Every structure is written in structure tokens, then in C-alpha cells.
Amino acid sequence: MKKQRLMLIISVxxxxxxxxMPSYAKAATDEKLAVVNTSSNYLIYVDGxxxxxxxxxxxxxxxxxxxxxxxxxxxxxxxxVAYYDATNQKFADVxxxxxxxxxxxxxxxxxxxxxxxxxxxxxxxxxxxxxITKTIPxxxxxxxVEYTETVDQLNLVTIVGSVKIQENEENKNAKYSYQLIKLPxxxxxxxxxxxxxxxxxxxxxxxxxxxxINLSTEFSKLYTELINSAEWTEVKDKDLRIEQPEDxxxxxxYILFLKEEADGNVTYDAQFLTSAMEKDPLKTKTDDxxxxxxxxxxxxxxxxxxxxxxxxxxxxxxxxLVRRKMKKDSKH
Numbered sequence: 001m002k003k004q005r006l007m008l009i010i011s012v013x014x015x016x017x018x019x020x021m022p023s024y025a026k027a028a029t030d031e032k033l034a035v036v037n038t039s040s041n042y043l044i045y046v047d048g049x050x051x052x053x054x055x056x057x058x059x060x061x062x063x064x065x066x067x068x069x070x071x072x073x074x075x076x077x078x079x080x081v082a083y084y085d086a087t088n089q090k091f092a093d094v095x096x097x098x099x100x101x102x103x104x105x106x107x108x109x110x111x112x113x114x115x116x117x118x119x120x121x122x123x124x125x126x127x128x129x130x131x132i133t134k135t136i137p138x139x140x141x142x143x144x145v146e147y148t149e150t151v152d153q154l155n156l157v158t159i160v161g162s163v164k165i166q167e168n169e170e171n172k173n174a175k176y177s178y179q180l181i182k183l184p185x186x187x188x189x190x191x192x193x194x195x196x197x198x199x200x201x202x203x204x205x206x207x208x209x210x211x212x213i214n215l216s217t218e219f220s221k222l223y224t225e226l227i228n229s230a231e232w233t234e235v236k237d238k239d240l241r242i243e244q245p246e247d248x249x250x251x252x253x254y255i256l257f258l259k260e261e262a263d264g265n266v267t268y269d270a271q272f273l274t275s276a277m278e279k280d281p282l283k284t285k286t287d288d289x290x291x292x293x294x295x296x297x298x299x300x301x302x303x304x305x306x307x308x309x310x311x312x313x314x315x316x317x318x319x320x321l322v323r324r325k326m327k328k329d330s331k332h
Contacts, residue, residue: 084117173262
């Protein structure tokens, strides 16, 4: 008897980043900090200080003397943030290609914390994350195939699950490739990718903003690394279907990477998939024979919290409304 093939069900979860991250080694940002690059400046989220104004200084030295302090800014979600702006004369002596240290005035536990500005996640990347799973449109489908076995007038029918890429006028001439990874994988990085998503889902409501940004940064780097090393297989099915593996079982998890090539442009996307099947067959009568159809069942959507996080992240970093409350002596 052939193995039953189970349907893949998309779990709506955070995935993917299209912008390549630098590969060279840099100093790590202190865990109390999170950084977002908005192209015009860098926003530095300081743990415990998002609700209050503060003074901060940036320096390439751990020497606390001769520090020039600046007032915190406010992002468009109302969070107080430190920042680096190349046009601000107070940061003229700061070289962001070297280790940078932040000092928060009056906070003994926030003196000389190291911050890596050049490897921070960008607002564009956070915006791209919101579009993941929807960048290359797909649907999950199921289709009856030939009877695999007939026993005592019971015809066992296989329901095949697949991911189908949706064609439209804009992409009808595109070439598609994929990589399907079964978890747990031989390469632990894929399991780590899945676990990062699970971490978002499990503790979203209690997760501070800077922790969410740091997890997004970690996910972005890992996802990009895996996309760059993917071993692609061309989608040759005329209907652009990618069928689930024959050895799939209920609860089996997969990561599906997708690549679209059209008009010289390359687009990546990914789906997180879980196999599922109802335990009880659906019985119907056909030509006086009972047909036993093994049908798949849809799992509950578990990714709502991730979608909420992405929307929040974009709102936070899309625009910075810098309110420089200059001291009187700064005018001189």
C-alpha cells in the first residue's frame, strides 16, 4: 500500500527579508539596546527608558570625560529614543564604523554600553517582513488522485496536498524555484528560524519593543543567510504546484523557500507549513461501492500575534519626529 500523502497547511507566521545584511564581523549591541536604521538616522531604543525623556551621549571611547549630551527624540509611536544623526554637530566626532558607546545621563547602569549602528535592521527590512508570505502569492490545495487500494469494496482515495503559486498578468512569464526543508533539519539553522517565530508568538504581549526589534534583526540575518545558501529546484509543474512529500505525517513541519525570476528581477518569499489529516475517514457512496476518502483538516491560524507585531514595528520606525530641545547655551 502506498504511503498516504498529507496536505500542507500554511501557518501564517513571520518570514523573510529581501535586503542582504553585511557579512563582516562587528561588535555586538548590548542586550539593553535595540537599533533601527531609518536611512536618515539611527534610532536607539534603550530598555526601560521608552516612556521618559532622557539625555544621552555617543562616543568612540569608554572614557566618560568630555561627553556632549543631547536630548532624546520621540518616534511617531511616542517612544523616547536616543539617536545618531550625521547632520547633528554634537555627533561630529563620532565615527560609526568604529565601536560606539552610549551614555545615559544619571543612569549608572547605562554608562558606556556598546552599540553597533552599522548592522542594525532597517525600516525597509521591517516593512518587507510585513509582506512576507504574501510577496509571492500562493494557495494550498487538495486534489483526489487514483485509488491506491481496494479492500472489500472499500476504495481508499488519496487526497494530495500542494502549494500552488498564483499566476497573474504581471508574473505569467516568470520562472519559479523552491527549496522545501523538513524539520527537524540536518542544518540546525532552519530549526532556529522556526523557533524564533515560535518565540514571537508565545510571548508577544509581554515582549518589550526593543526585544522585538532585536529578535527581528536576528531573524533577518538568519533568513538572509539561508536564502543565499539555498539549493533551488525548478517548479516544472505546468500548474505551478509543489506537492507535499510522500512521507509527510500529521504534525510534520516544513519551511518552503520560493524564488521568482522575471524580467531580470529576483524575488524571494517563504511559507511555514504543517501537515495535517483527519483521523476519521469521510464515507460516501459511489456506484454502489463505499468510497473511503482520507481528508486533511486545517489547523488553527496561530500567527495573528506576529502580524500585530509587524504592524507595530513599522509604525514605530517608519518616521522619526525629532524634537531637539536645545539648551540656551547651545545657541551660542
